[in-house]
Amino acid sequence: IQPPEKxxxxxxxxxxxxxxxxxxxxxEVMLNSMIKNNSPIDVAKSLLTQVAQSNGDxxxxxxxxxxxxxxxxxxxxxxxxxxxxxxxxxxxLESGAYSLLxxxxxxxDQWKIALSLLEEVKKIMIPSRTCYESCIKAAGRHQExxxxxxxxxxxxxxxLMPTLDILKALFDFSRGMKDAELQKExxxxxxxxxENQIYPHKTFMRSIKLWFESIPGGNWRGHLTNxxxxxxxxxxxxxLEDSDLTEEEYNNLRERIIKDVIHGTDTFRKTSxxxxxxxxxxxxxxxxxxxxxxxxxxxxIKLKKMQCENLFDAVNYLAKGNTRVLVLxxxxxxxxxxxxxxxxxxxxxxxxxxxxxxxxxxxxAFLLYATLQSGxxxxxxxxxxxxxxxxCLTDSLTxxxxxxxxxxxxxxxxxxKAEKMFLSVLTQQPAFRYDCVVQTTGDTWHIPYKDxxxxxxxxxxxxxxxCIQRKL
Amino acid sequence: MQSANVLLKKIxxxxxxxxxxxxxxNKDLFPLSRTLSLSVCLKQDNSCSPSEKIDxxxxxxxxxxxxxxxxxxxxxxxxxxxxxxxxxxxLEMWRLAGRSVPENMSDExxxxxxxxxxxxxxxxxxxxxxxxELHKKNDKKKMEEKRERKLATQExxxxxxxxxxxxxxxxxxxxxxxxxxxxxxxxMVFGQPLVFDMSYENDMSVREVANAVRQLVLSESSNRRxxxxxxxxxxxxxxxxxxxxxxxxxxxxxxxxxxxxxxDQCYTEIFPKDKLIYLTADSPKVMKTFxxxxxxxxxxxxxxxxxxxxxxxxxxxxxLETAALPLEKxxxxxxxxxxxxxxxxxxxxxTLKDTGDWKKALEFVPKRKYCGxxxxxxxxxxxxxxLINTLKLGKTQQEVQKQFAKNYSKKxxxx
Numbered sequence: 001i002q003p004p005e006k007x008x009x010x011x012x013x014x015x016x017x018x019x020x021x022x023x024x025x026x027x028e029v030m031l032n033s034m035i036k037n038n039s040p041i042d043v044a045k046s047l048l049t050q051v052a053q054s055n056g057d058x059x060x061x062x063x064x065x066x067x068x069x070x071x072x073x074x075x076x077x078x079x080x081x082x083x084x085x086x087x088x089x090x091x092x093l094e095s096g097a098y099s100l101l102x103x104x105x106x107x108x109d110q111w112k113i114a115l116s117l118l119e120e121v122k123k124i125m126i127p128s129r130t131c132y133e134s135c136i137k138a139a140g141r142h143q144e145x146x147x148x149x150x151x152x153x154x155x156x157x158x159x160l161m162p163t164l165d166i167l168k169a170l171f172d173f174s175r176g177m178k179d180a181e182l183q184k185e186x187x188x189x190x191x192x193x194x195e196n197q198i199y200p201h202k203t204f205m206r207s208i209k210l211w212f213e214s215i216p217g218g219n220w221r222g223h224l225t226n227x228x229x230x231x232x233x234x235x236x237x238x239x240l241e242d243s244d245l246t247e248e249e250y251n252n253l254r255e256r257i258i259k260d261v262i263h264g265t266d267t268f269r270k271t272s273x274x275x276x277x278x279x280x281x282x283x284x285x286x287x288x289x290x291x292x293x294x295x296x297x298x299x300x301i302k303l304k305k306m307q308c309e310n311l312f313d314a315v316n317y318l319a320k321g322n323t324r325v326l327v328l329x330x331x332x333x334x335x336x337x338x339x340x341x342x343x344x345x346x347x348x349x350x351x352x353x354x355x356x357x358x359x360x361x362x363x364x365a366f367l368l369y370a371t372l373q374s375g376x377x378x379x380x381x382x383x384x385x386x387x388x389x390x391x392c393l394t395d396s397l398t399x400x401x402x403x404x405x406x407x408x409x410x411x412x413x414x415x416x417k418a419e420k421m422f423l424s425v426l427t428q429q430p431a432f433r434y435d436c437v438v439q440t441t442g443d444t445w446h447i448p449y450k451d452x453x454x455x456x457x458x459x460x461x462x463x464x465x466x467c468i469q470r471k472l
Numbered sequence: 473m474q475s476a477n478v479l480l481k482k483i484x485x486x487x488x489x490x491x492x493x494x495x496x497x498n499k500d501l502f503p504l505s506r507t508l509s510l511s512v513c514l515k516q517d518n519s520c521s522p523s524e525k526i527d528x529x530x531x532x533x534x535x536x537x538x539x540x541x542x543x544x545x546x547x548x549x550x551x552x553x554x555x556x557x558x559x560x561x562x563l564e565m566w567r568l569a570g571r572s573v574p575e576n577m578s579d580e581x582x583x584x585x586x587x588x589x590x591x592x593x594x595x596x597x598x599x600x601x602x603x604x605e606l607h608k609k610n611d612k613k614k615m616e617e618k619r620e621r622k623l624a625t626q627e628x629x630x631x632x633x634x635x636x637x638x639x640x641x642x643x644x645x646x647x648x649x650x651x652x653x654x655x656x657x658x659x660m661v662f663g664q665p666l667v668f669d670m671s672y673e674n675d676m677s678v679r680e681v682a683n684a685v686r687q688l689v690l691s692e693s694s695n696r697r698x699x700x701x702x703x704x705x706x707x708x709x710x711x712x713x714x715x716x717x718x719x720x721x722x723x724x725x726x727x728x729x730x731x732x733x734x735x736d737q738c739y740t741e742i743f744p745k746d747k748l749i750y751l752t753a754d755s756p757k758v759m760k761t762f763x764x765x766x767x768x769x770x771x772x773x774x775x776x777x778x779x780x781x782x783x784x785x786x787x788x789x790x791x792l793e794t795a796a797l798p799l800e801k802x803x804x805x806x807x808x809x810x811x812x813x814x815x816x817x818x819x820x821x822x823t824l825k826d827t828g829d830w831k832k833a834l835e836f837v838p839k840r841k842y843c844g845x846x847x848x849x850x851x852x853x854x855x856x857x858x859l860i861n862t863l864k865l866g867k868t869q870q871e872v873q874k875q876f877a878k879n880y881s882k883k884x885x886x887x
Binding site: 053059061268 | 531558675789
């Protein structure tokens, strides 16, 4: 239903209600539609007046909806009035009303009330990120940076991931301030981005840049740039961190893969202890490999071709020179069938090592194990994103490590479009040589950023960078 | 009279109270001035011409004024509240805000609510309770209507004919029960065993266990009512398990009198290994015929979070043969997981045992999960399925696939 444009009198509201199909929810639906259409609050007021006159009371949900309308339009005086009404009317409120009041009041000169409301919310539950966002922004707006950071740390301690808006606000409000403590806090935020592999968006990046350049006596200068494939920054010619894991990280990841992905809750779910042991001895005896291929995945690259031919092309392409190749497959590939010709399989086995798992076992787990066991130089070939295996890892830190390792070591086969008609040539997608994460050397900062706020798949990394260096 | 009073109070509340306050009127004086103020109010009403502005803040006065009494009530209450009472209060506010919150909650439920690890878990639990309450209410309403209708028809019936001449005493329910029990007892001696594996408690949440037991109760009852029942074995059922607790909740005293075998032993200890076949949807082998000499095992597991391969892993560990129902072969599968509920499995196995007819047996697969029985070659049916999808989605299957492939390769090149 379309809300009216002007305030109506009681009788007029009554008439509208009678024409509405379910009169008992008329007010609710009407207020919802007012929120959607952003109607003037006077219209809503006239409706509430009508309700108050006919019922002598206004239900809580209607009040909250009216409050939402006021907050949406930034009617601070009205929000304060609503706060008074709610306070005397109800002993406690629920989360929706609290967050609306916090959002509304934090924009007024009564912003301290918002803080006290936040305290009240904390008593009954963990406040939402947006509640914190309103309070932090309010504190920042009134130059109470220490309070803002206190709230920020409180969020982190409650395992709430601060929104990018909060982080951006902290940079914005600290602009031009000369305070060593504050600087340390903001560097802390940048390290938080690094640790959690968060990439700022363009406007946030601009806030960071402006803040750096505004530090009195800091002499910081920022430039936007693209990093070369070699990992060198064209502006300051600094070499970015490489994407290799440290020894400790690498060992940690390998252990977790064996523990969480291969064994999990029950080794029998993905393989069997005998089979895994057999695979382990097989790998130990032939180490190290340079490339591990997921045979079944690669064999499906071209649907029109026989599966073993696809695999044959891949093995031929990769097993040149001294490259040691391991192909993982399942036992059914050995039975001579229309898709798996015995002669071709035989020929392939001369060029590469093969391991055939049971038909009901998961070969991906073996793929990960063999690659990790071979060492840091070893890469693996599959089009699979391996998301389900990543999901088996129990903590987010290891998942990040896995993603980073995957970025550096997975080769995704794609067919060259030009040569598609003639040959099935595999092109290796260059695995990233540098690590795409916020990084610093003290005198320089390199911050990758996204062009647009949303448009990025989680497996993609941004190619644009902000380079900040200190001119001494 | 009372309603007239309420109306009066309302009118006074909204228009007179501010007036009274302005003139320094005491609240105690109020009853005396009632008649007077009403006339004032009426007069105001008359003077209000249609062109005059509407008082937009009148409702605020109402909201603020109606409060004095209520506030004094709340103040007298003890300030410090227990955690439970506080939670109750929040729930009440949520309910007022129109969220799906049950009206009544026991202390036990409230505790479970507070122990939920996250906000979304809390929300889900509340919604579950809310829906349960709603269903209960609706059922009650329906039952009452039914009873009334029944009473009405009975009255009519008693008026029309007095007595019927029958040679049987009307004792249907109990005599049927006796017959069923007799059959079940026979099956305990001569019947083909059917094993329910009760070793999945650690893989399930409390609610999943409750659901599993409910399905088992249904299975048991349909088995009892069948012409040639199975001899049901509940294996790996520990005495202190949640399963058992739930069973006792359902069956009460009847639990000990059930004509089934309950044991904490594993099926491998009771039956020879080569006779056992573990039924699991993940099995690579597809069941062709029902074998009357084998012992089929069904895992008593409800997995809402789709834990693939759990029961297959169990069979692999014990080195048992596995089998899956030939759903793909006989049904044109549409959507939904291939794992069926325990009572559906029971129905299917009972029908197979009696008739050996797959078509009849697979009638018990929920209709929403498949489009039809495979009577023509599968590719022909796939065509009709595509047609259905085209009509439904406005897109052909191939287009969808092409779109998917395109997106997929795009993603890869972008990487």
